[in-house]
Amino acid sequence: MKSYLLAAAALSFAGPLSAATLSDAVASDMPRLMTLYRDLHANPELSMQEQRSPAKLAAEMRALGFKVTEKVGKTGVVAVMENGGGPVLLVRADMDALPVVEQTGLPFASKVRAVARSGVETGVMHACGHDTHMTAWLGTARRLATMKDQWSGTLVMILQPGEETGEGAKAMLDDGLYTRFPKPAYALAFHDAAALPAGVIGVTPGYALANVDSVDITVRGVGGHGAYPQTTRDPIVLASRIVTTLQTLVSRENDPQDPAVVTVGSFQAGAKHNIISDEARLQLTVRSYKPEVRKRLLDGIRRIARGEAIAAGMPEDRMPVVTVREEMYTPATFNTEKLAERTLALFQQRFGPERAKVTPAVMGGEDFSRFWLADKSIESLIFWVGGTPKAKWDAAGGDTQKLPSLHSPFWAPDAEAVISTATEAMTLASLDVLKKAN
Ligand SMILES: [Zn+2]
Ligand SMILES: [Zn+2]
Secondary structure, three states, rough: EEEEEEHHHHHOOOOOOOOOHHHHHHHHHHHHHHHHHHHHHHHOOOOOOOOOHHHHHHHHHOOOOEEEEEEOOOOOEEEEEEEEEOOEEEEEEEOOEEOOOOOEEEOOOOEEEEEEOOOOEEEOOOOOOOOOHHHHHHHHHHHHHHHHHHOOOOEEEEEEEOOOOOOOHHHHHHOOOOOOOOOOEEEEEEEEEEEOOOOOEEEOOOOOOOOEEEEEEEOOOOEEEOOHHHHOOOOHHHHHHHHHHHHHHHHHOOOOOOOOOEEEEEEEEEEOEEEEOOOEEEEEEEEEEHHHHHHHHHHOOHHHHHHHHHOHHHOOHHHHHHEEEEEEEEEEEEEEHHHHHHHHHHHHHHOOOOOOEEOOOOOOOOOOOOHHOOOOOOOEEEEEEEEOHHHHHHOOOOOOOOOOOOOOOOOOOOOOHHHHHHHHHHHHHHHOOOOOOO
C-alpha cells in the first residue's frame, strides 16, 4: 500500500503562509461564520427553489471583490476572481435542503414548511448539511480574497442548486458554466459526513460515489374476485416473483469485485382483502460505479420483469412496463487520482494522519460528478469532512448504525468542527492548486 505520509513529508510547503497563521485566521472568522450557519440552517430551501441563500451569499461575495453572476442554472451563483496567470480552479458548494421535519431540538432548528414538488406540504431541513457547505465556501472565499498575494490564477466559486434531485449541476452546465465563465482545470468540493467523527477528513481516490438510477416497474395483471383466482392474473404474486428474482442480479450475475445494489424501496398494490388487483407498482434504486455494470443491471431488470411475466402466463399486451427515470439519474463521482493523492498528502501534513485519511467509496450519489464528466481533462476531487460530534461518536464506539445518518431528522453535526476544518482544508487545497510559480 502506498504511504501517503511519506509523500506528505516529501512535500515542501513553500510560501510565506504558516499553518498557524491560516488556522488563526480561520478561528477569528468563525464567530461570523457560525452566525451565518445558524441563519442558513434556520432558513432551508428545497431543491431548485433556493432564493434567499444564494441572494445572501452573492452579496457577501460581491463585498469580497468577486465578480458575481446570479441565476445561473435557475438559482445558481458564479463568483469569479481573476488574480493573474495560472490555472482556473472551480470550488463548489450545494445549497438545497430536504423535505424532512427537523427533530434535532437545536435552538436554531428549522420551522420552515414548504410545498414539495409532489404538491404535498412538508417541513424543510438542512438534513444533508449543505448549510455547512455554503458556510465553509464563504469562509474559503474570505481567506482567499485576503491572501491574493499568495496565489495566482482564476478562482471560480459556484453555489449549485438542486443537488438532492440530481439536476442542479446539469442545470448550471447547460446554462453555460464552462462557456460563459472561465473553464476550470481543477474542481474541488467537500461534503460533511456522518460516518466520520467531527473534524476528520476522508479522501477516496478513484470512484467515490455511485451511479444512482431510479426505476419504476408497473406490473400489470388481470383483476377479479379474490375467491376465483382462476379467472385472474394476480399482479401481486407476479410482482413478488419479480422482487425475488431481482435479488439474483447482484448475487448471481454481477462480478463480486464490482459494487452494485438493487433495492426495491416501494411495493404498492391492491385495495381490499378479497379483490385481486389489476396492477402493482414497484420503485427501485439501482447503484453501481462502472458504466458497464450500470447497463447490465438496467438490462437485467427489464429482462427479469418480462421473463417472470411470461412465466406467469401474462398476455403480451399486459407485459410489465419498466421505466428508467433518466431525469433522476446521478452519474458516479470519480476523484482523479493525481489531485486526490496530492491533496490527501497536503491534508496529512497539515492535520496529521489521524485527521486526514483514505476512506472507502460509498454507494450514495452526488451530482458533483457532472463537472468532471463534462470534461474529463479536469482534475477533480470531492472530500469528506466528518460531522458526528466526538462525544456521540465515542459513546457509540464508532458504530455508525447507532448514530444519525445524513438525511435523518436528527442529523445535528458539530458544525463548528465541520466549518472550521473544511474552510482551512479547502483554502489549503486551493492555495496548493493556485500556488505561484517560483
Ligand atoms: Zn443529501
Ligand atoms: Zn448532500
